[in-house]
Amino acid sequence: MNSPLRIALAGLGTVGGGVVKLLDENRDLIARRAGRPIEIVAISARDRSRDRGVDLSRFEWVDDTSSLAERDDVDVVVELIGGSDGPAVALVRSAIASGKAVVTANKAMIAHHGLELAGAAERAGTALKYEAAVAGGIPIIKAIREGAAANRIDRVYGILNGTCNYILTEMEENGAAFADVLAEAQRLGYAEADPTFDIDGIDAAHKLAILASLAFGSEIDFASVLTSGIRAVAATDIAHAAELGFRVRLVGLAEVVGDRIHQRVHACLVPLTNPLAKVSGSLNAVVAEGNFVGRLFFEGRGAGEGPTASAVVADLIDIARGEAGPAFSMPSEHLEPIGAGEAGDRRGRYYLRLSVADETGVLAELTATLRDAGVSIDSLIQRGQAESGGVFIAIVSHETSESAVREAIEAMRASGSVLGEPMLMHILDF
Ligand SMILES: NC(=O)C1=CN([C@@H]2O[C@H](COP(=O)(O)OP(=O)(O)OC[C@H]3O[C@@H](n4cnc5c(N)ncnc54)[C@H](O)[C@@H]3O)[C@@H](O)[C@H]2O)C=CC1
Ligand SMILES: N[C@@H](CC=O)C(=O)O
Numbered sequence: 001m002n003s004p005l006r007i008a009l010a011g012l013g014t015v016g017g018g019v020v021k022l023l024d025e026n027r028d029l030i031a032r033r034a035g036r037p038i039e040i041v042a043i044s045a046r047d048r049s050r051d052r053g054v055d056l057s058r059f060e061w062v063d064d065t066s067s068l069a070e071r072d073d074v075d076v077v078v079e080l081i082g083g084s085d086g087p088a089v090a091l092v093r094s095a096i097a098s099g100k101a102v103v104t105a106n107k108a109m110i111a112h113h114g115l116e117l118a119g120a121a122e123r124a125g126t127a128l129k130y131e132a133a134v135a136g137g138i139p140i141i142k143a144i145r146e147g148a149a150a151n152r153i154d155r156v157y158g159i160l161n162g163t164c165n166y167i168l169t170e171m172e173e174n175g176a177a178f179a180d181v182l183a184e185a186q187r188l189g190y191a192e193a194d195p196t197f198d199i200d201g202i203d204a205a206h207k208l209a210i211l212a213s214l215a216f217g218s219e220i221d222f223a224s225v226l227t228s229g230i231r232a233v234a235a236t237d238i239a240h241a242a243e244l245g246f247r248v249r250l251v252g253l254a255e256v257v258g259d260r261i262h263q264r265v266h267a268c269l270v271p272l273t274n275p276l277a278k279v280s281g282s283l284n285a286v287v288a289e290g291n292f293v294g295r296l297f298f299e300g301r302g303a304g305e306g307p308t309a310s311a312v313v314a315d316l317i318d319i320a321r322g323e324a325g326p327a328f329s330m331p332s333e334h335l336e337p338i339g340a341g342e343a344g345d346r347r348g349r350y351y352l353r354l355s356v357a358d359e360t361g362v363l364a365e366l367t368a369t370l371r372d373a374g375v376s377i378d379s380l381i382q383r384g385q386a387e388s389g390g391v392f393i394a395i396v397s398h399e400t401s402e403s404a405v406r407e408a409i410e411a412m413r414a415s416g417s418v419l420g421e422p423m424l425m426h427i428l429d430f
């Protein structure tokens with residue numbers, strides 16, 4: 001057997017603890033597959049005394065996490081602290097500068113600094129790997145970067161946040177309250193340290209920006225992702241969606257349109273016939289469309305200890321085998337800066353939920369406003385009592401432009417016929 005790959009673990013929370021357990025349980029199998037053992041040399045986290053359900057006394061504990069980057073007895077620094085800036089990125093920068101390989105699960109850091117870090121790793125002749133950062137256990141980085149590398153990819157999309165998918169599923173299937181399910185997602189280790197990153201769509205936007213770069217060969221452009229989350233999704237939307245033949249899902253979608261890239265994360269209505277509608281709980285799914293391979297669909301656990309550890313250790317096995325290569329789908333200097341498209345350009349079907357006064361003539365006024373804006377109605381239902389005292393109207397449009405629907409909403413607001421905040425969602429029709 002060859003000499004071991006020596007690793008230092010920074011961060012021993014959900015993912016770090018999972019990595020220790022996986023390396024213990026599958027130790028011999030991994031050594032055979034990698035051609036050499038993978039051994040933890042040193043560990044570091046904020047709180048030494050915390051019980052992580054695994055014996056850590058056999059490893060050297062280091063109080064100063066940043067010192068892991070300098071050690072001569074470490075080949076790979078595994079960064080599992082999190083955060084787009086601060087100690088995680090400082091550790092990764094200095095590990096790369098010392099010629100060490102880096103494995104990370106930190107999508108926030110890759111979305112913000114991926115290009116810089118990839119360039120630094122290339123110059124240092126070392127590896128930067130981050131399979132766990134996108135869609136947890138689904139090997140989607142490997143699939144796009146290697147398996148589909150021969151294709152031009154113009155669209156990549158999917159369900160990229162396990163916490164939101166778990167919340168939406170529990171709300172739909174069990175009528176659970178948003179706050180209760182979020183607390184459970186935190187207990188299960190799915191949520192980010194700050195769960196607003198999950199529910200406001202930021203975590204999914206980090207992942208989408210990384211996927212778009214890999215798929216399109218473009219520089220990561222996190223700042224251009226139009227991002228909204230699931231806070232505004234009400235139980236009534238989920239019920240309306242079911243009645244109309246849809247499920248509500250938080251979808252990240254990136255596509256090339258002409259010479260522009262559109263990137264959006266938002267709650268969508270997904271037709272029940274679409275495989276994404278069947279993705280439930282903490283599962284994630286990613287669809288990539290290649291010009292030769294066609295449509296690829298990947299599904300698996302996007303969050304939690306086991307699936308995320310699986311992705312981290314897969315990266316370590318690649319490094320142990322000497323199979324690392326560039327961090328993105330090409331050397332970072334070949335990634336192109338591609339501009340972002342305009343939001344109002346999108347054409348498609350829309351779901352619009354309004355609360356309106358329960359009075360004669362209001363419905364006729366609404367439909368006339370939509371008609372005047374060039375929006376024609378596919379289906380309309382009136383259901384339930386709104387908190388504002390009015391009734392809920394849910395409308396599904398035929399294909400139209402987003403700007404037309406927004407124009408109609410503004411006209412309805414101006415006329416005073418709409419009570420409360422309207423809810424607009426795209427319908428995912430591919
Ligand atoms: N939990 C999940 O399902 C997934 C998490 N990730 C990512 O993995 C990373 C880690 O996530 P979790 O394990 O869930 O987080 P966690 O909060 O459970 O663990 C974080 C660990 O980092 C340590 N830490 C925090 N600040 C530190 C500092 N200044 N110096 C040294 N150690 C410090 C903490 O003591 C803790 O051991 C994050 O980047 C997260 O986005 C990625 C995919 C899935
Ligand atoms: N908080 C994230 C964890 C994995 O990336 C999620 O819920 O998907």
Ligand code: NA
Binds near residue numbers: 132135137138139311
């Ligand atoms: Na992954």
